[in-house]
Amino acid sequence: xxxxxxxxxxxxxxxxxxxxxxxxxxxxxxxxxxxxxxxxxxxxxxxxxxxxxxxxxxxxxxxxxxxxxxxxxxxxxxxxxxxxxxxxxxxxxxxxxxxxxxxxxxxxxxxxxxxxxxxxxxxxxxxxxxxxxxxxxxxxxxxxxxxxxxxxxxxxxxxxxxxxxxxxxxxxxxxxxxxxxxxxxxxxxxxxxxxxxxxxxxxxxxxxxxxxxxxxxxxxxxxxxxxxxxxxxxxxxxxxxxxxxxxxxxxxxxxxxxxxxxxxxxxxxxxxxxxxxxxxxxxxxxxxxxxxxxxxxxxxxxxxxxxxxxxxxx
Amino acid sequence: xxxxxxxxxxxxxxxxxxxxxxxxxxxxxxxxxxxxxxxxxxxxxxxxxxxxxxxxxxxxxxxxxxxxxxxxxxxxxxxxxxxxxxxxxxxxxxxxxxxxxxxxxxxxxxxxxxxxxxxxxxxxxxxxxxxxxxxxxxxxxxxxxxxxxxxxxxxxxxxxxxxxxxxxxxxxxxxxxxxxxxxxxxxxxxxxxxxxxxxxxxxxxxxxxxxxxxxxxxxxxxxxxxxxxxxxxxxxxxxxxxxxxxxxxxxxxxxxxxxxxxxxxxxxxxxxxxxxxxxxxxxxxxxxxxxxxxxxxxxxxxxxxxxxxxxxxx
Numbered sequence: 222x223x224x225x226x227x228x229x230x231x232x233x234x235x236x237x238x239x240x241x242x243x244x245x246x247x248x249x250x251x252x253x254x255x256x257x258x259x260x261x262x263x264x265x266x267x268x269x270x271x272x273x274x275x276x277x278x279x280x281x282x283x284x285x286x287x288x289x290x291x292x293x294x295x296x297x298x299x300x301x302x303x304x305x306x307x308x309x310x311x312x313x314x315x316x317x318x319x320x321x322x323x324x325x326x327x328x329x330x331x332x333x334x335x336x337x338x339x340x341x342x343x344x345x346x347x348x349x350x351x352x353x354x355x356x357x358x359x360x361x362x363x364x365x366x367x368x369x370x371x372x373x374x375x376x377x378x379x380x381x382x383x384x385x386x387x388x389x390x391x392x393x394x395x396x397x398x399x400x401x402x403x404x405x406x407x408x409x410x411x412x413x414x415x416x417x418x419x420x421x422x423x424x425x426x427x428x429x430x431x432x433x434x435x436x437x438x439x440x441x442x443x444x445x446x447x448x449x450x451x452x453x454x455x456x457x458x459x460x461x462x463x464x465x466x467x468x469x470x471x472x473x474x475x476x477x478x479x480x481x482x483x484x485x486x487x488x489x490x491x492x493x494x495x496x497x498x499x500x501x502x503x504x505x506x507x508x509x510x511x512x513x514x515x516x517x518x519x520x521x522x523x524x525x526x527x528x529x530x531x532x533x534x535x
Numbered sequence: 536x537x538x539x540x541x542x543x544x545x546x547x548x549x550x551x552x553x554x555x556x557x558x559x560x561x562x563x564x565x566x567x568x569x570x571x572x573x574x575x576x577x578x579x580x581x582x583x584x585x586x587x588x589x590x591x592x593x594x595x596x597x598x599x600x601x602x603x604x605x606x607x608x609x610x611x612x613x614x615x616x617x618x619x620x621x622x623x624x625x626x627x628x629x630x631x632x633x634x635x636x637x638x639x640x641x642x643x644x645x646x647x648x649x650x651x652x653x654x655x656x657x658x659x660x661x662x663x664x665x666x667x668x669x670x671x672x673x674x675x676x677x678x679x680x681x682x683x684x685x686x687x688x689x690x691x692x693x694x695x696x697x698x699x700x701x702x703x704x705x706x707x708x709x710x711x712x713x714x715x716x717x718x719x720x721x722x723x724x725x726x727x728x729x730x731x732x733x734x735x736x737x738x739x740x741x742x743x744x745x746x747x748x749x750x751x752x753x754x755x756x757x758x759x760x761x762x763x764x765x766x767x768x769x770x771x772x773x774x775x776x777x778x779x780x781x782x783x784x785x786x787x788x789x790x791x792x793x794x795x796x797x798x799x800x801x802x803x804x805x806x807x808x809x810x811x812x813x814x815x816x817x818x819x820x821x822x823x824x825x826x827x828x829x830x831x832x833x834x835x836x837x838x839x840x841x842x843x844x845x846x847x848x849x
Contacts, residue, residue, distance in 0.1 A: 322756070348755055349755075350833035366755050369753070405744055406745050406749050406750075407756055409738070409745055409758070410750055410754055413735065414756070414761055415757050416794075416797060416801075417731055419797075420812075421728060421731065421790055422816040422819050423816060424786070425724070427793075431719055431724075433819070435720050436819070437823045439725070440829065441680050441681070442663075442725025443725045443726075443764045444723070445820075446761070447760070448823055448829070450757045451819070452816065455813035458813050463804055466801055466802065475738050475742070477794070479734050479738045479741075483733075483734055484784065492773045492777050496773045499765075499769035499772050502740070502765040502766065503766045503769075505747070505762055505765070506736075506762035506763065506766040508747070514755050514759060515755075515762070516837050516838050518838060520763075522835070522836055524836045
């Protein structure tokens with residue numbers, strides 16, 4: 222039996238991440254009451270139907286009142302305004318956190334609004350799927366994924382440790398780093414990958430010489446892999462790019478430089494340059510599998526049954 | 536009970552594709568004898584252990600003698616020399632085919648060597664995994680995938696139809712197009728995706744500010760999706776780029792142009808441009824799922840058990 226870490230947890234926003242926190246926290250038995258708030262009345266009603274909390278509030282001020290921990294689970298472009306709204310209602314000593322994919326901008330947006338005595342511990346669980354909304358939530362989303370904490374100077378180390386324990390109980394591994402380093406790491410491991418995935422799907426859709434139907438039929442050659450992250454939530458990802466501009470542009474510059482070298486190797490028939498890179502990249506995947514962040518099953522373990530089923534429907 | 540389509544099928548090369556053809560053909564009951572040849576004595580012995588054929592030959596001339604159908608299952612850079620070696624031993628009326636990811640170059644390399652009366656039907660099954668070699672082969676690899684035939688003018692339509700029936704019996708859907716159109720379609724649905732996947736994995740590995748260990752730990756943010764196709768066979772993919780230069784450079788030019796526009800939108804804070812693209816791309820994935828070429832299960836259906844198991848090993 223786990224001990225209660227937060228008697229009252231308030232979740233502002235109840236989509237894939239907020240909903241999965243609610244389910245994982247209940248699975249772990251580490252929360253007393255989960256208060257849920259979201260702006261959309263429909264989403265709030267749906268979260269209630271899905272039993273993602275104990276109380277449901279259109280007004281975030283009601284949700285955070287008396288909460289021991291408040292987690293903003295909303296797009297990073299919205300955290301400043303949300304913090305301004307709830308700041309006056311936060312309980313002294315409460316932990317306030319978030320789940321945003323960008324951290325320096327989140328700190329800059331939230332910190333000015335926070336009263337003395339509230340413990341600010343920004344967090345980013347590096348986990349998700351291509352689906353969004355409360356229906357996409359599931360309790361095991363954070364199992365063996367990493368959650369990065371980026372506490373600003375002056376945060377009570379005990380509050381950081383409490384939130385770290387909470388995330389570990391949700392199944393995650395926890396690491397602490399500066400917001401700036403986080404933003405650089407995530408630019409290459411998440412933001413630029415999303416950008417080029419969105420980009421190639423757009424490029425393919427715009428061709429005149431190849432039809433969209435052909436793109437779809439022959440996508441098993443590799444293209445379809447990119448469409449998964451290119452189906453991620455548009456608002457969330459717009460906000461990520463607008464709020465991590467410097468790091469994304471830096472990493473994108475390097476990506477472009479390297480791609481230009483490959484382009485030149487293709488144009489001039491330099492097979493050795495291609496072969497050497499293509500050999501080196503295999504080791505990285507093996508490392509990711511060894512680190513428990515990826516499956517070794519061929520083709521991501523895509524279910525072959527579903528293909529067969531799809532065929533029968535033809 | 537299926538009818539035998541080829542009394543003797545010769546497979547030159549017995550890796551992922553060749554091995555899977557052997558297994559799928561046996562599953563379908565459409566071949567009498569499968570003769571296997573490959574240059575590597577070790578691979579040939581392994582294919583024998585795995586029971587991927589009925590006879591095994593170091594000399595491809597022995598394998599193709601009296602064969603009704605010969606399929607080259609080797610990198611596209613090697614098909615010219617292989618065809619020159621076996622051409623004199625081909626049975627009159629035999630179908631000769633391949634499985635290369637590039638078609639115009641394959642036609643240009645193979646056609647000059649082929650004797651009169653042999654039926655040349657180049658083919659490309661758009662299917663695969665990130666693994667290679669005979670151990671990676673499995674019978675359902677082609678189920679509901681597409682196989683593209685690109686017969687040159689003068690090929691007997693009956694031979695084209697026979698090979699189409701054969702591929703359908705292996706589980707595939709079949710489409711016919713010109714080699715040039717094939718190369719354009721595959722440049723966008725397969726070749727450029729592989730190139731940018733290889734490229735971003737290389738970029739990430741070369742950073743000084745982010746460690747390789749960090750790249751691996753936080754890869755669940757999107758990066759890991761790219762590592763799958765970046766772990767594909769280096770020789771095969773070097774040959775693809777060297778043999779489909781024009782179409783790859785054309786599609787890569789468009790990709791770069793589109794990426795420059797996104798880069799500019801990020802630099803200037805143009806959220807609408809980002810949001811509009813990110814919304815549009817979701818429809819393409821839905822289309823691919825509807826076309827039976829992708830699973831709708833979240834996260835490709837990556838097994839969560841394996842993550843849990845990996846955690847226990849920590």
